[in-house]
Amino acid sequence: xxxxxxxxxxxxxGERLRPLTDHTPKPLLEVGGKPLIEHHLERLAExxxxxxxxxxxxxGQRIREHLGSGTHWGVTIEHSVEGQRAEDALETAGxxxxxxxxxxxxxxxxNGDVLSDIDYRALAHRGLPADCRFxxxxxxxxxxxxxxxxxxxEANRLLAGARPALTYxxxxxxxxxLFADLPxxxxxxxxxxxxxxxxxxxxxxxxxxxxxxxxxxxxxAEANRRLG
Numbered sequence: 295x296x297x298x299x300x301x302x303x304x305x306x307x308g309e310r311l312r313p314l315t316d317h318t319p320k321p322l323l324e325v326g327g328k329p330l331i332e333h334h335l336e337r338l339a340e341x342x343x344x345x346x347x348x349x350x351x352x353x354g355q356r357i358r359e360h361l362g363s364g365t366h367w368g369v370t371i372e373h374s375v376e377g378q379r380a381e382d383a384l385e386t387a388g389x390x391x392x393x394x395x396x397x398x399x400x401x402x403x404x405n406g407d408v409l410s411d412i413d414y415r416a417l418a419h420r421g422l423p424a425d426c427r428f429x430x431x432x433x434x435x436x437x438x439x440x441x442x443x444x445x446x447x448e449a450n451r452l453l454a455g456a457r458p459a460l461t462y463x464x465x466x467x468x469x470x471x472l473f474a475d476l477p478x479x480x481x482x483x484x485x486x487x488x489x490x491x492x493x494x495x496x497x498x499x500x501x502x503x504x505x506x507x508x509x510x511x512x513x514x515a516e517a518n519r520r521l522g
Contacts, residue, residue, distance in 0.1 A: 326521030
């Protein structure tokens with residue numbers, strides 16, 4: 295595999311998981327007997343992806359102390375520090391822009407609060423058509439997000455505002471150039487994706503395997519049931 299890095303998003307406050315996240319950063323909440331973020335690190339290492347960037351803000355020191363340089367999991371971790379408080383977080387696109395110098399030309403982006411059997415190796419090998427800036431993994435709509443996000447058109451092109459729509463899994467392959475011209479500072483990813491999709495520059499595919507957004511106490515309990 296040609297060198298490719300991954301970025302795990304871990305800066306968020308985890309508001310819906312309070313009070314658990316008042317003292318424990320969301321990525322360190324245990325699922326199946328180990329912190330949530332370790333599941334991603336193990337699967338990235340198994341996929342041959344060795345360079346991992348992790349952004350932090352809320353309780354970020356705890357994450358950095360726990361993970362260190364990543365050697366325990368067979369990866370090399372670079373920490374992109376956005377601040378020490380929840381309000382320092384730069385949102386997804388802003389966090390990527392902040393970490394851009396640490397990322398490969400094409401990189402995997404992984405929401406730290408999802409669990410899935412999405413094949414990281416296969417995703418990394420997909421490549422991107424010349425006019426596609428990203429490839430999103432879409433999943434069936436969960437009950438808490440029944441309206442979905444994006445539809446799939448011909449040749450795996452993404453469509454915004456079309457129906458029926460699927461849900462963005464929080465996992466995708468991105469071209470670093472998509473973020474190069476963004477100004478520093480907080481910026482959400484959703485509007486940027488929709489802008490690019492409207493110009494025909496977004497691709498994706500439908501993953502029909504396991505996937506769970508571990509974003510609430512009930513879904514955290516469900517994750518533990520699945521892996522228990």
